[in-house]
Amino acid sequence: MTEFNDRIIEEFRARNGRVDSAGFGSNLILLHTRGSRTGLERVNPALSLKDGDGWLVVASAKGAARDPAWAVNLRAHPQATIEAPIDGEIHTISVRAEELAGEEYEPAFSRFVKRSAAFTTYRQRAGRRLPVIRLTPHTHTERSAQLPAPGGIAAEDPQRDITVRRPGTDESLPHYGVVGDNYTMLLGREDTDGRYALIDMHVPPGGGPPPHRHDFEEMFFVLEGRIDVTFRGETTTISAGEVVNIPARSPHFFHNSSQADARMLCMVSPPGLDEYFSQWGQPLPSRTSVPTLSPAEMEATLDSAIQLGPRYAIENLPTD
Template identity: 50%
Template sequence: MIPDDDPSRELTVANPAAPGTTYVSLVGNTYAMLVTGEQTAGRYCLIDMRVPDGGGPPPHRHDFEEMFTVLEGSVEFTFRGEKHTVSAGSTVNIPANAPHHFRNTSGAPARMLCMCTPAGQDEYFLRVGDLVAGPDAAPPQLSEEELKERRHRAAELAPEYRSVFL
């Protein structure tokens, strides 16, 4: 049997251009929080990622599934040490616990949708990144001390969000 409908949960319509969308700058990328764990009762989150040429996170792994759909450009994914170049229109699923990272090596900006199941990555990004005004806002100009503090905070909070940097 499936449970009864939960009328306290509402329909979510996600549009990165909608007023009120939260944008976070993190490691030079800009992430729009489209659907949060709060909206899905923790089941998943959906993030619109804008990744400049050369952008991407350091190698890491986590105990949740992560799926990327490349919308614009191409992105190089390194999965368990093996590189895969993925172009617009393709989807990549990263199994839980597998070491991976991605890098935009295309010479042009790239854009992806990232779904994490269960949610939590949305909260992590909000806690370690910097809020920006929109998708085209320049990342904040951080001093060396501020960059060091952001890296420290990211590493310190990673275990709370079931992640580890490699």
């Protein structure tokens, strides 16, 4: 199944979300879930049906006796990410999973049977109720709607707990070499309920990305050294203890023009930049390790970054 899934995922990404193998067409999504036991990211293709602004998926496992791992993962960690084809392009979307029950279940399952009679066979073969799961996108409106009238806040989620990261001593954190820098992933959407991500950036002399822009807010808090931030063609130096916020969709880049290492915290809202780096960055052993790539490897890496950018609402710009 892993080899089959890998082929489907490759075709999905190569053809902007269309998979003609096995007759899937444009009805597939890629589910990014968090392992219920390991916490590691898992990616699985799943047949989906549109449901208003969201999607429905059914955990059939082709009639296996047990629910597929991705369904188990969603029960443990309902915050997830999907890659979905929209208007001929792949979009990466933060969603919350909800398993349908009661009167909602049968009408939803019947939609899958109408799409393919195989689902009736799968249910008979499995001898279990095939879970139907609704994937609802996170929006600022949705989050605002969770708040009651002024004077109070919504009830807490007892399933959530504090998250502690110690980048100075915990080398098990993910470190990725990106354009000569070293980025350590501290907090992701699973830790923040899809609200923001936090990255610890080690930027050696000469480090920093080429010009780009993205559809999310980005903030840098410089901890050590200094960086030059170029925003709409004007450069500002940000030193240790200072903060800069980059408005969404605005052209910018940063560069360490000094002779000393710089270190800063990068917060993005909503998350996604951290996941983007993990897709093409070079895994590194520690927070301050320096990435080592040959010119050919660097060129291939940058090509991957450019190709993946649109999936994460990132546009790499000409360097002039």
